[in-house]
Amino acid sequence: MSPAESRLECPLLPGLTLRNPLMTASGTYGAGLEGDQFGDVARLGALVTKTVTPHPRAGNPPPRIHETSGGMLNSIGLENPGVDAFLENDLARALELGPPIFLNVAGESHEEFASVVERVQGSGAAALEVNLSCPNVQGGALPFATDAKACEKLIADLVGISELPLFVKLTPNVTRITEIAQAAEAGGAQGLTLINTLLGLAVDWRRREARIGLGMAGYSGPAIKPVALRCIYQVRLVTQLPILGVGGVSSAEDVLEFLVAGASAVQMGTASFRNPLAALQVLEDLEDLLREDGSTVRGITGTMRLPGQAGTM
Numbered sequence: 403m404s405p406a407e408s409r410l411e412c413p414l415l416p417g418l419t420l421r422n423p424l425m426t427a428s429g430t431y432g433a434g435l436e437g438d439q440f441g442d443v444a445r446l447g448a449l450v451t452k453t454v455t456p457h458p459r460a461g462n463p464p465p466r467i468h469e470t471s472g473g474m475l476n477s478i479g480l481e482n483p484g485v486d487a488f489l490e491n492d493l494a495r496a497l498e499l500g501p502p503i504f505l506n507v508a509g510e511s512h513e514e515f516a517s518v519v520e521r522v523q524g525s526g527a528a529a530l531e532v533n534l535s536c537p538n539v540q541g542g543a544l545p546f547a548t549d550a551k552a553c554e555k556l557i558a559d560l561v562g563i564s565e566l567p568l569f570v571k572l573t574p575n576v577t578r579i580t581e582i583a584q585a586a587e588a589g590g591a592q593g594l595t596l597i598n599t600l601l602g603l604a605v606d607w608r609r610r611e612a613r614i615g616l617g618m619a620g621y622s623g624p625a626i627k628p629v630a631l632r633c634i635y636q637v638r639l640v641t642q643l644p645i646l647g648v649g650g651v652s653s654a655e656d657v658l659e660f661l662v663a664g665a666s667a668v669q670m671g672t673a674s675f676r677n678p679l680a681a682l683q684v685l686e687d688l689e690d691l692l693r694e695d696g697s698t699v700r701g702i703t704g705t706m707r708l709p710g711q712a713g714t715m
């Protein structure tokens with residue numbers, strides 16, 4: 403292995419080491435197939451697919467996206483072709499791209515989560531990202547990412563039926579994200595993804611209307627980066643699970659901030675809408691910064707300290 407490859411190497415779990423910490427964020431890069439028309443996505447550490455559910459979903463009424471200063475709102479409503487069509491059409495081709503695939507799954511009930519997790523076993527995915535936290539389904543009312551007991555029970559059941567490692571994607575729209583993270587760990591999760599979008603609202607005051615069809619929506623982009631860093635840092639203090647950091651990352655400096663705060667790998671999302679090559683470009687810069695700093699991805703993760711370890715809430 404070359405010094406550059408060794409600097410970027412990113413061990414997540416026994417048997418799951420990424421060649422570098424750059425991942426795509428679910429819902430922002432399809433299954434990687436379109437991105438591959440622009441650049442060599444094989445160079446990325448991993449691809450995370452758009453959420454799939456047991457049955458096809460048409461998604462929410464338009465408008466579904468609104469750009470704001472500092473980010474964007476989305477309310478897609480987990481539109482997807484359903485797990486069977488996804489496995490047959492998209493996943494089969496995504497696996498040929500090269501990077502490990504993290505298959506993002508969700509449901510509207512305990513039973514739906516169990517059914518989709520069962521269906522994707524043996525699919526060739528490297529891991530599952532369990533999306534407990536979509537704010538755009540049932541108005542964000544599903545309890546799994548906001549109620550510690552419901553989270554632990556669901557994850558324990560899913561772990562019982564999954565041979566694939568489960569990374570649990572949590573919402574920042576809670577009072578204490580540490581409690582939900584600990585519940586996921588108690589349920590047997592092998593990793594966490596922090597954070598999903600913040601619940602937001604954009605208003606067209608002239609029309610006296612919300613700018614998104616269903617009203618409220620998930621806010622992502624550079625503005626949420628400090629919230630993501632805060633959540634990662636807090637959770638790092640209470641769990642040993644590897645954390646996939648996500649929220650407003652658009653540069654190699656951002657990636658290093660996430661690693662130092664406690665992420666083991668970093669997902670890029672909204673930035674890819676502006677520039678489908680964003681993650682690949684950041685990867686080049688990341689290698690340069692690590693070399694200049696004399697550090698490695700492995701060595702830098704979780705190295706930030708606050709005076710007195712402040713930050714546990």
Ligand code: SIN
Nearest residue numbers: 477478479480536538
């Ligand atoms: C959506 O499909 O509405 C967004 C998915 C998510 O935020 O988890």
